[in-house]
Each structure stands twice: as C-alpha cells, then as structure tokens.
Amino acid sequence: MTAIWHPFTQHALMPEQVFIDHAEGAYLYTKDGKRIIDGISSWWVNIHGHNHPKIAAAVQKQSTKLDQLIFAGFTHEPAEKLAAKLVEVTPPNITKVFYSDSGSTSVEVALKMALGYWAHKGKPRRGVVALEHAYHGDTFGTMSVGGRSVFNAPYEAFLFDVHRLPYPHPKREHETVEAFEKLLKEQGDDIAALIVEPLVLGAAGMMMYSAATLRALYDLCRRYGVIFIADEVMTGWGRTGTRWACEQAGVEPDIICSSKGLTSGFLPLAVTLASEEIYQAFYSTDRAKTFFHSSSFTGNPIACAAALAAVELWDEEPVLERIQTIHKQQAAMLPRLQARGDLENVRHLGTIVACDVRTSEQGYLSAVGPRLYRYFIENGVLLRPIGQTVYMLPPYCVTREDLDVIFSTLERALDALRDGELEQAA
Ligand SMILES: Cc1ncc(COP(=O)(O)O)c(C=O)c1O
Known part of the structure; x- marks a missing residue:
C-alpha cells in the first residue's frame, strides 16, 4: 500500500499504479522490464521524448553550478538566456517573460497581469471571458475560468464568475463569435480579458475549432481593447503543427501561457509571456504598482537550463x-x-x-x-x-x-x- 495520493486518480477503483523504472525516447519501462509506448507524452509534456541527452547534460551541468536562487533582486544566466530566446521565438509584441512553475500558475499570473493592467491604468475592468468546456488548471483562479464540470463541482460556490462563450462547435462556430460581439457591445467597457486555448480545448476532450474563429475572437479583442490571453500550455511547442497554435490564425496575443513542453518534461517550469504594453502598466516608481506575484521556485536555474536546452533543440534538430x-x-x-x-x-x-x-x-x-x-x-x-x-x-x-x-x-x-x-x- 502506497502513501501517495495520486492526481486525478480514484484510488478506490485504481488501487495499483504502474511502477515505471526508467524511460527513453518514446518508451517507458516498468520494473519488470515491460515496455510501454508513451502515446500521450506523459500528459502532453515530453515533446522531445524522455531523457533527451542534450537536456540531461544541461541539467547535470547546471546542478553543480547554481541550483536555486531567490529571484527578486537577483538573476542568473539560464533565466536570462532563456528569456531572450523566448522573446525571439514569440510574436514581436511580446517583450517580457515571467517565470513560474506549472501551467496553472502561468494562467494565474496571466489573469493577475490582465486585471492588474486595468487597475493600474486607473480604469478597472472586472469581466473575464472564457470558453465553455475550457480547462486552464486546478487552482481556484484557473478553475474559475475553466468550464464547470465534475472536476470542480465541489468548489463551484467558491469560484468567481466569468462570461462564458459557447464552445465553437463545428458548423456553429459563428455563434461563439456572435456571442462575444454581443457581450462586447453591451459591456465592452468592463471586459478585461478573453482567455482561450487556441485551436484545441485539450482536457475537454481534444475539442478542436478553426483558426478563422480564433482570428475572429482576436479581432474583436483588438476592436474593443480587450486583452487576449492565449493559454498555449498544451498547444504550444509544435503540438498543433506550428510552434504556437496562434501562428495559424496570425494572432499576436497580449499574453501567452506556456509550460509542459517548455522543458520537454525534465523539470517543472512555466512562463507567462507579456507584451510591452502590459508590462508598462506595472512599470512605475510607485512601489504599489509592483507585480506582487512569486513562488519560491520562480526562475529555478536548473529548470531554466533544461528549458533552454529544450528550446535550442528546435534550432539543432x-x-x-x-x-x-x-x-x-x-x-x-x-x-x-x-x-x-x-x-x-x-x-x-x-x-x-x-x-x-x-x-x-x-x-x-x-x-x-x-x-x-x-x-x-x-x-x-x-x-x-x-x-x-x-x-x-x-x-x-x-x-x-x-x-x-x-x-x-x-x-x-x-x-x-x-x-x-x-x-x-x-
Ligand atoms: C490548456 C491548459 N492550461 C493549463 C493547464 C494546467 O497545467 P498544469 O497541470 O501544469 O498546472 C493545462 C493542463 O493540462 C492545460 O491543458
């Protein structure tokens, strides 16, 4: 009997977990030597396969140089190099990289940036818009923007309300765009941000929609001055055929959330990538406008070194x-x-x-x-x-x-x- 309480696992029905001893490339190996093909990249994470030697070497090297560092008032090479590289491979409007440690935290940060932006501009907006069936993580903020489902039913009373657009159902995608336009016409002055999983709602069951609809939602954000947040936690790093799913719609988000494939599964790391405009709303000699968000492991050097190696693989392979x-x-x-x-x-x-x-x-x-x-x-x-x-x-x-x-x-x-x-x- 294990002492572990596993995620998304009903132990009363699944008392046994598969014990993996090691992994290589696309394969997991159990303790007794059985091979399992990892058909879902270990929850959409290990994009380059398991134990890629280049990333392993980078982790090893960094772990003997600088393991962890307070990230307020201090910085280090892997974080600096990674941030510069990420800015290079994202749309030109993205100029800033905020580190955290999971997809959920990258979305929490995005929401706080968006709402903080309007507050610091002196024109607070309260409305957040999200898609029906969306999944953005399991913290309270991310559950709030996520669709209501069995995942969050016990906590529903504690979640904040968001404006919900219908999922862009094939053949009825225009209804989503129309619903958004109607909302903006009626309450545009109070809508702070739209958050979407571009092209695919992953945890909802890989529900796909067209680049044209993504583009139409983005155009409406532009027209009404609403912040566009792309949650590319699952779709990023090539999963939909381009490095970022948003590329297929010619969309340049104000904020991009990325995690999972960022380190190709070596270590937990996430980034919230922000436009200069968002950053400037917090940039002030007034300390009250500081972006008050952190976690102990923000910008962990070993995780950043792993991510840098994983991102560089795109140039080398x-x-x-x-x-x-x-x-x-x-x-x-x-x-x-x-x-x-x-x-x-x-x-x-x-x-x-x-x-x-x-x-x-x-x-x-x-x-x-x-x-x-x-x-x-x-x-x-x-x-x-x-x-x-x-x-x-x-x-x-x-x-x-x-x-x-x-x-x-x-x-x-x-x-x-x-x-x-x-x-x-x-
Ligand atoms: C689109 C999206 N956003 C956020 C998350 C949350 O990421 P994490 O599990 O790393 O917190 C997920 C996880 O599957 C996701 O698919």
Missing part, C-alpha cells in the same frame, strides 16, 4: 519536420479509424489524433475510458481516454512503427469493447 512527418503518418492511418462504425468525430491537428467512441455513456465519468485505458496499458501503450474520447499525442521522436502499434492497439481495444470483453474493468 529538425523538430518541425518531425512533426510534419508524424502528421503525415497519422493521416495515412486515419482511414482505419474513420471506417469504424463505433467511432465518430475522428479529428486530426498537428500530431493530435482524437475520436469519440459511440456510446450511451457520455462524459468524463463514462466507464468506456477506464475500460479502454486498462486494455491499452496491458498491451503496452499509454493512452488515457477522456471519458469516451480517445486521443493520441505522441512525443516527436515516435516512429512510424510505434504509431502503427498505437493505432492497432486502439483498434483491438475497440473490438474487445464491442465484444463485451472489457466489462470487468472499472
């Missing part, structure tokens, strides 16, 4: 070409899923493939998810369905053979589900 190759290989395999009567909404963007199992048991608590999950793990593939949605989101070092194994394992799992062979699983 053909990362975008790899992403395009994976996309093509997945596209060639996609008809295998599209032909199945037990699947619907087969979708594909960048290296993300997702589909929904046709079932009467819809939603996150659908039994279909745990049943398939258990089959996948027993058959050497890590895929972790979200309710009835199955998706793959592999590291960029995945091979065509690995992808074939992932697809065929999914097909066999669906056959077993159809034939009632997975009923025993919770």
Whole structure:
C-alpha cells in the first residue's frame, strides 16, 4: 500500500499504479522490464521524448553550478538566456517573460497581469471571458475560468464568475463569435480579458475549432481593447503543427501561457509571456504598482537550463519536420479509424489524433475510458481516454512503427469493447 495520493486518480477503483523504472525516447519501462509506448507524452509534456541527452547534460551541468536562487533582486544566466530566446521565438509584441512553475500558475499570473493592467491604468475592468468546456488548471483562479464540470463541482460556490462563450462547435462556430460581439457591445467597457486555448480545448476532450474563429475572437479583442490571453500550455511547442497554435490564425496575443513542453518534461517550469504594453502598466516608481506575484521556485536555474536546452533543440534538430512527418503518418492511418462504425468525430491537428467512441455513456465519468485505458496499458501503450474520447499525442521522436502499434492497439481495444470483453474493468 502506497502513501501517495495520486492526481486525478480514484484510488478506490485504481488501487495499483504502474511502477515505471526508467524511460527513453518514446518508451517507458516498468520494473519488470515491460515496455510501454508513451502515446500521450506523459500528459502532453515530453515533446522531445524522455531523457533527451542534450537536456540531461544541461541539467547535470547546471546542478553543480547554481541550483536555486531567490529571484527578486537577483538573476542568473539560464533565466536570462532563456528569456531572450523566448522573446525571439514569440510574436514581436511580446517583450517580457515571467517565470513560474506549472501551467496553472502561468494562467494565474496571466489573469493577475490582465486585471492588474486595468487597475493600474486607473480604469478597472472586472469581466473575464472564457470558453465553455475550457480547462486552464486546478487552482481556484484557473478553475474559475475553466468550464464547470465534475472536476470542480465541489468548489463551484467558491469560484468567481466569468462570461462564458459557447464552445465553437463545428458548423456553429459563428455563434461563439456572435456571442462575444454581443457581450462586447453591451459591456465592452468592463471586459478585461478573453482567455482561450487556441485551436484545441485539450482536457475537454481534444475539442478542436478553426483558426478563422480564433482570428475572429482576436479581432474583436483588438476592436474593443480587450486583452487576449492565449493559454498555449498544451498547444504550444509544435503540438498543433506550428510552434504556437496562434501562428495559424496570425494572432499576436497580449499574453501567452506556456509550460509542459517548455522543458520537454525534465523539470517543472512555466512562463507567462507579456507584451510591452502590459508590462508598462506595472512599470512605475510607485512601489504599489509592483507585480506582487512569486513562488519560491520562480526562475529555478536548473529548470531554466533544461528549458533552454529544450528550446535550442528546435534550432539543432529538425523538430518541425518531425512533426510534419508524424502528421503525415497519422493521416495515412486515419482511414482505419474513420471506417469504424463505433467511432465518430475522428479529428486530426498537428500530431493530435482524437475520436469519440459511440456510446450511451457520455462524459468524463463514462466507464468506456477506464475500460479502454486498462486494455491499452496491458498491451503496452499509454493512452488515457477522456471519458469516451480517445486521443493520441505522441512525443516527436515516435516512429512510424510505434504509431502503427498505437493505432492497432486502439483498434483491438475497440473490438474487445464491442465484444463485451472489457466489462470487468472499472
Ligand atoms: C490548456 C491548459 N492550461 C493549463 C493547464 C494546467 O497545467 P498544469 O497541470 O501544469 O498546472 C493545462 C493542463 O493540462 C492545460 O491543458
């Protein structure tokens, strides 16, 4: 019996956790030597695969030089170099990098920057706008902007209200834009910011929408002077086919949140990237306008060194070409899923493939998810369905053979589900 309380885990139904001993590239290895293909990059994080030698070397080197440093009044080389590099690879309006340590904290920081901006401008605005079904993290601020769901039901009374736009449902995407425009016409003077997961609502079940809609929402923000926050925690670092999902819509956000792939999974690190305009609202000889946000590990040198190595890999290795190759290989395999009567909404963007199992048991608590999950793990593939949605989101070092194994394992799992062979699983 373990002393660990695992995240997003109902221990009464899942008493055993898979014990991983080590990992390499796209593979996890259990203590007894079983190999598992990491089909979801360990929760969307290890983009370059596990234990990339360049990042490992950078971590090792930095850990003997400077481990941790108070980040108020002090700075250090890995943080400086990383910040300069991030400014280089983001739209020209982005000039400042604020460090924190998880996707959730990067969003908290973004919200505080946006609301603080208006307060310091002397024209406070209170309204935050978010998409239905959004997921931005599990802290109270991020739960507040996230869609209301089983994830946050016990805490609902404690969450602050936001304006909610309908998810841009295919064929009805214009309704989202119209709803936003109506809101801005009525209350534009009080709307501080719009926060979106660009192109894909990840935790909602890889729900995708078009670049045109993203662009239309952005244009409305520009027209009404509303801060546009792009939560690229999942979509960033190439996942949707471009380094940033926003690139596909020609959008230059005022604030970008990034984490997960930033260090390619080596260490926890996040950044909130801000435009000069946002920064200038806090820049003052008045100490009361200081951005009062920190955590002990802000700008941790080893984490920054890992991120710098991971970001530099983009210049040293053909990362975008790899992403395009994976996309093509997945596209060639996609008809295998599209032909199945037990699947619907087969979708594909960048290296993300997702589909929904046709079932009467819809939603996150659908039994279909745990049943398939258990089959996948027993058959050497890590895929972790979200309710009835199955998706793959592999590291960029995945091979065509690995992808074939992932697809065929999914097909066999669906056959077993159809034939009632997975009923025993919770
Ligand atoms: C879009 C988005 N934002 C924020 C988060 C929260 O990130 P973290 O789990 O690192 O706090 C996630 C996590 O999945 C995410 O997908």
